[in-house]
Amino acid sequence: MIDFKGAHYPKSVILQAIFFYVRYAVSYRDLEEILVERGVMVDHATLNRWVVKYAPLIAARAQERKRPSAKSWRMDETYIKVKGRWTYLYRAVDRNGQTLDFMLSERRNLAAARRFFKRAIAVNGVPERVVIDKSGSNLAGLHAINVILKFTGCGRMIEIRQVKYLNNVLEQDHRFIKRITRPMMGFKAFHSAAATIAGIEVAHMIRKGQIAANGATACQPFTALAA
Known part of the structure; x- marks a missing residue:
């Protein structure tokens, strides 16, 4: 249980408030106005603190509770602006478009790719194959994992395929993340960007049916992750 002491x-x-921010394309000031209309007086700075503090904790619970995924992965990066500079959001989905893992990195290199693959495998197990683009650092990262x-002695090696069109499912999946982050007008700090993206990814996983909802509204499985 996540502690709200x-x-x-x-807590509700x-x-x-966190769910509204990470699920819908709104700014903190927009959300502040929405909450006022609902009788909740809270300023945008407090909303930011809530997202930064609790979203990563909820994301960790989501990884534990998400449905099993396929063993054929698609991996790529997209770009997120932090402090006026582009950073790299590493993301992986399975062949059906189900989210596997994500990681924001200040650099796009071998070390970052290897760290991402090790993290994704720790959560999801070793895949049979991974499809990537022509990125040399991602290829080197997978070779390092192999x-x-x-x-x-962990068994078979991972089959590596560099076929761009097979990554279309991931390219389409990036669009949801970009659509939600666009009104945020960039992030002021790396840690707050990483925390916010963690929450966005959880909302996206719920939207894709990866978290058991039991016929509930989208917000209810999100709040259940904090229980």
């Missing part, structure tokens, strides 16, 4: 607002209000698998 010390918060000056009810905090979670609903070396680790070989020398640790």
